[in-house]
Amino acid sequence: MRSLHAACLALLVCALAILPLSAHATEEDRPIVLIGTGGVMWDYVDPETTPNLFALSEESAVGNLSVRAVHPVACPADGWLTLGAGERAGDDETDNGACRLLEEPVDGTVPHWEDYVASAENSAYSPRLGQLAELTADRNTLALGPGAAIALADENGTVSSYGQIEDYRDLAEGQDLVLVDIGSMSQIEPTVFDETQNRQKGDPLAASFETQEWDEEAIRADMATIDARLGEVLDAIEETTPEARIIVASLSDYSATASTQQVIMEVTGEPGLLTSSTTRRSGLVAATDLLPTLVNGSEGPGDSIVADAGGTAEGNRAAVTEFDSLTKAIKPATGWVYALWGISWLLVFFATLIFRRKPVLRGGALAVASLPASAVLMNGTPWHTAGNPTLVLCLGIAVGSVLIGILSYRLHGRHRAAPAALVAGLVLLSYLLPVLVGSPLALNSVFGALPSVGRFYGMNNMMFAIVGASGLVLAGIIAEKLADRQRAAALIVGLGATIVFIDGSPWHGTDFGGPPVLVVGFLFLALLVSGRRLTWLSSLGILLAGVAVAAFFLLVDYLRPVEDRTHLGDFAQSILDGTAFDVIARKAMQVVALWPLLLVFVIMLAVLWMLWRKKAPISLEQLVHPNGDSWVWTIIALVVVLLGGTLLNDSGPIIFLTGGMVAIPLLASILYYGKPLGARKQKLARDTDEKARGSNRDSTTN
Incomplete structure (x- = not known):
């Protein structure tokens, strides 16, 4: 009897074990x-x-x-x-x-x-x-x-x-x-x-x-x-x-x-x-x-x-319908927002040249620089469900930018860079925080990427340009404000590392072209802020660090399970199997297709270079001297990051233009409209005066 019970129990266990397998096989x-x-x-x-x-x-x-x-x-x-x-x-x-x-x-x-x-x-x-x-x-x-x-x-x-x-x-x-x-x-x-x-x-x-x-x-x-x-x-x-x-x-x-x-x-x-x-x-x-x-x-x-x-079926239909309506509304609205940004930027620029009313124009510059952040904040509202979504979005972004400009301008009494620091920080948070927590809030904005272009997650090229420009301006503010050069350099490296990680890691931004140039830009600035000289060896080390970071992100993603990989791991796989050239060629052709913008871009750089050379002939060694101007270093870092991003990404000169439209108003609010020198510059000026007096005393003694 016990044997019979044992046999029945064994058959029951086998049957229970086989049933799920049979069901799975039937499903397949x-x-x-x-x-x-x-x-x-x-x-x-x-x-x-x-x-x-x-x-x-x-x-x-x-x-x-x-x-x-x-x-x-x-x-x-x-x-x-x-x-x-x-x-x-x-x-x-x-x-x-x-x-x-x-x-x-x-x-x-x-x-x-x-x-x-x-x-x-x-x-x-x-x-x-x-x-x-x-x-x-x-x-x-x-x-x-x-x-x-x-x-x-x-x-x-x-x-x-x-x-x-x-x-x-x-x-x-x-x-x-x-x-x-x-x-x-x-x-x-x-x-x-x-x-x-x-x-x-x-x-x-x-x-x-x-x-x-x-x-x-x-x-x-x-x-x-x-x-x-x-x-x-x-x-x-x-x-x-x-x-x-x-x-x-x-x-x-x-x-x-x-x-x-x-x-x-x-x-x-x-x-x-x-x-x-x-x-x-x-x-x-x-x-x-x-x-x-x-x-x-x-x-x-x-x-x-x-x-x-x-x-629920009703809730799921509502979710996909709302996203569909957003993508329909955001395409035509994007062009009008870009036009609004460009016109506002030019108005502030020409008004500065003509009227020179610094308090009002400083607030205008800050408002213009904050427009990308306002666009993300506006995307948290159901603007696309309005009767005229384009008008609602443009008005909302404009009002938000003006409010941010007014709020930030009220900080001008604390430090000349305080308003720009607030705007730059707000821009950084508005784009990095959603990416960090996996939210599509920034990517769904007019400066993000529509699903129709094939970018479904992470950070696109315009987001990289906006983040890179605002991040480097914030790094320049750190360099000016802190008298302790080593501490300032450490904070700049920490800020850059945070931006690079969120921008390039396969868990967040999954951006390939941005991290290497961001590494170069932030390390270049941190090196000079720390008081060290830029040598050929240190320059090579900075470049290799940028390449190493990009390669590290590719390798990490490639080593993940295939089903978890992003396009970074797929690109690493294409390098190994020899098909990466197709991807590179496609992106290069997309940049070449923007040749009118490239031509204008080259002409603008040539004119600026000629004017600068004529007005202030100075050697490159003087520009990157450890006792030089930290804002000159910041501008060089900006050019390196945005120009490098232009060459490495398929958006071409749009990256340089977008980053410039964020960085230039922020820099103007500090360098053109601001008054007092920062603590580091004041200390550097005192050190220079003391050295000069010491040299005079030595010469008198001799």
Whole structure:
């Protein structure tokens, strides 16, 4: 009897152990059905217009899909090509701004495949068309609809199994992967090309000032049509493959001018938000994440999409809809904020030359320098939900900047650099603190990065320029205020190390081009402030320290698990496998594309150099002498950081211009408007006088 009981117990234990494994195996073996569309945005998902989409979202994890590929607007062909390649890909041709109308395969071959291949060969992203077909060669796959055929075509443009969406019931059973194209919608309807031209690679300037003007009634009519097709496919899935894992993704833009966030959801049976290590943001994924979600072993920048369960269906829809509305509002508002900043900057500059009313103009300079901080603070309000979001944002930023300028000016009696110190510190905190705690507050601002450009977390180039400029000005204030040179140098190194760590570490800013030049700038300033001479050996050591810090961040990220890596670790991997040149070449071409700004930038530097040489001929050795002017050293450090950042990053001269627009007003508020010397300068002047008197006494004695 005891033996029988023991046997039963053993069988029960084995059964309990096997059940989870069997369930896991069943989960892995489930067929996948990806239903693709285009132009579908969360703003227009509601129970009346789109009952099927709405009902599906009630039992799904939802998110926004960033569909930006190689062009400002993602056409249907771009979305399906990116899905099949696992990398940004697209059709390089257009007809008067329209996208290509996708056509049925002919004898198993995708039409215009040679155009897609030519586009891939000329792309800086080097997409490998046909990767999805290659990875699923030993599995049963089915493409229903012309877009699905593009994604499942092999490198020669051949699709092995194809049908219409009406054929789902007849063809889907027994398939491991089914892609279904239910059609797309866009502001400009796709067309069969008569005359072709090359599509634009970069965003047009007008896109930074124009709001999206759509026919709401037409959108809802098109959404209803798409939703009806989705309902037909969902009914077919329920009848034929009810066990399938269902993903619905809108793969292309509706906008005709700029990329928009699109709907994506996965049926999980409970509410949740979709995310991936590519974006590190709940409720946001990238189009390049779709391929690794469908199949293992893919190559590319994306990672598998996962569902974070939690919340309510209504709350999750509200979250992704709000983020979608923010991205729609921030694009046109950005141009107007930049214009506001530039005009304000020029007004203060010319008013200084003409009126020379220092108290008022000093406050104006401080207000202009604080505008980036005001933009982040304003982003903590729901400005994008206003009737005229651009106007509300501009007014809010302007009012915030003026208040900061007034508040900081009131400190002018304590020390001439006190107002600038307050503004510089506020700017630093407004950008570094959100990055440190993992908040997208700064990144979502007009000086951050939209998801459409592919920067989903950390610090972008403009944020680096703003932080670097304000940080070095604050370091200059430390150098002037503290009489103890060693203590001042130590504080400058500590400040620089903090900025470098937040900017470059793979846990926070994940910026590659910023840390090396920041290290050089802060160490250069700290060396001279400490009283040491700048020699060729110390200069080489500073440069090597910058390289070492950048390499350290790459190595640390590379040694982390693959699923936890950022683009730093991916770049380290590309260095090892020899593909880093493609990344470097792409970024270099982005800088070269800004050649008009580069030309203006070079001319400005040449003019300033000639004027300076004519007015004050002085050697470089005199400029960097340990007994020299700490503000001259600070300005040199600023030029090194901003010029170096311009050369190392793909934003080019925008980095120098942005950093200069922060640094120059801060420096002016200290050097032009300020009165008393700092403690270190006063001590240095006293030491110089004492040495002079001592020399006179010695000469008299002799």
